[in-house]
Amino acid sequence: MERGTVTKSTGSWYTVRLKDGRIIQCSIRGKFRIRGIRATNPVAVGDHVRFVWSEDHLSGIITSIEERTNYIIRKSSKLSKEYQLVACNVDTAWLMISMVLPRTLTAFIDRFLISAEAYRIPVIILFNKTDLYGEQEEAEMEELWSVYTKIGYRCMKLSLQTREGIESVRNEMKDKVNVIAGNSGVGKSTLIQVLDPTIRLKIGDISEFHRTGKHTTTFSEMFELPSGIQIIDTPGLRGFGTIDIDRSELFHFFPEIFRASEGCRYHNCLHINEPECAVKTMVDKGAISASRYVNYLMMMEIEPGKYR
Ligand SMILES: Nc1nc2c(ncn2[C@@H]2O[C@H](COP(=O)(O)OP(=O)(O)OP(=O)(O)O)[C@@H](O)[C@H]2O)c(=O)[nH]1
Ligand SMILES: [Mg+2]
Ligand SMILES: [Zn+2]
Structure with a gap:
């Protein structure tokens, strides 16, 4: 029995890296289930697995997965009940965003943060493409910041154009498993390429017409950089179908709304239109950001009305 870490999963084959650096292609045997969710890929990048050698000793067969400390998932499609595991066992999730080409929406940011909160994965919001920001984008960045x-x-x-900020990012990534998520075209693959120019990755361009990326990266993949950095490139995400969080618990994953909820009159307050709601008072005072609150209401499937 050998052990290794999954660095790529394309469906039927899984690339597994052994401790000594050897890379093996593996298939899976048997059923792997995740409690409570249906996944299209039962074994995912970042998984620690055990495998046996195939008869010809050229490939392996995964027989078990170690328990995951956390994982990031997204819905396979809007309607489907199936999920795709994007990455497992990560120390830091980097949410790469941009104010321009493509512009990241706060609804997207907040959905991502909620899925990370659900597993207590530390997130760093990384504003990329700062070389392209004009006065207005600068101001928008400061606001979100x-x-x-x-x-x-x-x-x-x-x-990544001027390399400004790259050394701080590199230092922060040291000795950790880092996953990079974000909209298509924000520069996730470019970051890995800049951190280690020996790695060859497909870099996309930005569609002139839609001003968005072209979904250049199609599978998650983990790379090991010389400085002890493990980094997972992921496909650009259109949206995050979060894990099915109960409506009555959604606000637990908005840390500032959760903190404020202590002051609500009713213990089962959902912060929509209940009387003496401390959350709404703080939104009115500007102590809780209106955009966060609107995104909360949207996720609760409530028309945000005057906060729009
Ligand atoms: N001006 C500028 N362009 C950048 C920067 N970072 C990345 N780009 C460009 O943005 C485009 C998209 O970069 P990618 O690295 O392919 O983006 P991605 O996030 O991996 O996209 P997907 O794989 O589709 O999810 C490329 O043309 C990059 O050269 C930056 O900091 N400034
Ligand atoms: Mg990419
Ligand atoms: Zn309330």
Whole structure:
């Protein structure tokens, strides 16, 4: 029985890296189930697995997966009940965003943060492409920076064009398993390429027409960089279908709303239109960001009305 870490999963084959650095292609035997969710890929990048050698000793057969400390999933499609495991066992999730080409929406940011909160994965919000920001984008970045740092999320700035900020990112990644998530075209693969120019990755361009990326990366893949950095490139995400969080618990995953909810009159307050709701009072005072609150209402499937 050998042990290794899955670095790529394309459906039927899984690439597994052994401790000594050898790379083996593996298939799976038997059924692997995740409690409570249906996954299209039962074994995913970042999984620690055990495998046996095939008869010809050229490939392996995965026989078991070690318990995961956490995972990031997304819905396979809007309607489907199936999930795709994007990455497992990560130490830091980097949410790469941009104010331009493509512009990341706060609804997307908040959905991602909720799925990370659900597993208590530390998130760093990474503003990339700062070289392209004009005065307006700078101001938008400062606004978001202040909203998210106030809640307790870390933010960092980066330009992969000028390399400004790259050393801070590199230091922060040392000795950790890092996953990079974000919209298509924000620069996830470019970051890995810049951190280690010996790695060859497909880099996309930005569609002139839609001003979005072209979904260049299609599978998650983990790379090991010389400085002890493990980094997982992921396909650009359109949206995050979060794990099915109960409506009555959704606010637990908005840390500032959860903290404020202590002051609500009713213990079962959902912070929509209940009387003496401390959350709404704080939104009115500007102590809780209106955009966060609107995204909360949207996820609760409530028309945000005057906060729009
Ligand atoms: N000006 C500028 N362009 C950048 C920067 N970072 C990345 N790009 C460009 O953005 C485009 C998309 O980069 P990718 O690395 O392919 O983006 P991705 O996030 O991996 O996209 P998907 O694989 O589709 O999810 C490329 O043309 C990059 O050269 C940056 O900091 N500044
Ligand atoms: Mg990519
Ligand atoms: Zn309330």
